[in-house]
Amino acid sequence: MTKSTKQWYASWFDTPYYHILYKDRDYTEAQVFMDNLTNYLNIPEGGKILDLACGKGRHSVYLNSLGYNVIGADLSEQSIAHAKQFENDTLQFNVHDMSKPYPDAFDAVFNLFTSFGYFEDENCNLETIKSIKAELNEFGFGVIDFMNVNYVIENLVNEDIKTVEGIDFHQKRSFKNGYIVKDIKFEVDGEHYEFQERVKAFTLEDFKDLFEKAGVYLLDVFGDYKLHPYHSKTSERLIMIFK
Template sequence: MNNNTTKWFKSWFDKPFYHILYKDRDDTEARAFMDTLTNYLNIPEHGTILDLACGKGRHARYLNKMGYDVTGVDLSANSIDFAKKFENNSLRFEVHNMCQPYHKQFDAVFNLFTSFGYFEKDEDNLSTIKAIKANLNDFGFGVIDFMNSEFVIDNLVPEEVKTVDGITFNLKRYVDKGYIIKDILFTADGEDYNFQERVKAFTLADFETMFEAADVHLLDVFGDYKLHKFNAKTSERLIMIFK
């Protein structure tokens, strides 16, 4: 495997191909989730939200349109450069490593759409939860929206071919040493590419252990974007609200 896998998220998320492969992600569902979530959390009008690992900022921008003061941070400089075009006096974007606390506190910190569990070192995952806690004000809520690993593993599609914008992506999915792995192979402009996504297959019990170590209190657990209760066997998502 080439060095693209060393810190896979640093190279892959910064590539235009990442955004091509996932361009059909459902914005309508994402927006409905933001509506439901902010309503459930009862975030104050013009409240402050940190969107952690915001990518190109699509959720941050929608939250801002809803009237919130939003800061989006991400490790990918290319994504942040793109997002910065949409900045205004209540929407800002910055390159930031989520293992470290940001220099402000917020009414809510959102870590959405499985933007967690990338790190090789367990302490980096724990540091991220501690950083989220540090970034919450006295009334603030943290939200981690993760995949339900058990459901994903039970329903893994081992091989898939997907053609987007004339690029044929060959996807292979498997579980190895506690990680859910996706190999992504494709050819573009006569060059062969080989990337890999690796996400730790954390369960609710794993998060509970990390929350305890970070002195964080888990308040609620949901299993989908409509905030139905979590079921380890049937839920597609693992959405945790904590403070």
């Protein structure tokens, strides 16, 4: 059986295998990032944060533990169904398409861990930034945490096998037609699966162009989760603060 879909993220993110492959993500690093970011932005106690493309909600849950009123939104029904177990009076999760405005206003809107640039229709990337603008209150900040494509392309591992929970994930990576592409193949119980991750290779200059078109203003750029300065060749991340 081969799984495929026009919108790759709509199917891949809804499988349990996506979460198995990436189960070793560094939660401590993610928490340090959230500490640094919320302190830097000086978000008020009890402030409202929208975690856009929240996945299973790991950032949302931690942000809520810091005292913020958080809504996690994601296109994946499976991820949101999982995240709902963590809900409380100040933490909610909803299925939502981030290219459309969420009907509320926030002190901050976070789009974290390269959760941007997936769309087949490239206009949706611009619409997402316009939506973030619409979701911010008068004093709110937007944050996009993206890969630094210059660093990624320079350090691309063309092919490897990652074994998690007894599953051998065969991964091939390439840079094609302006996209970072990862082809993933594996077998489970005799069934063959194939998925592809495909993310637009946006540079800082590309984002500046989108921001200008969306009518938002880039305030700061950082290169890692400790909020060190961004360097186009050596920084692993491209973290942009705008409003």
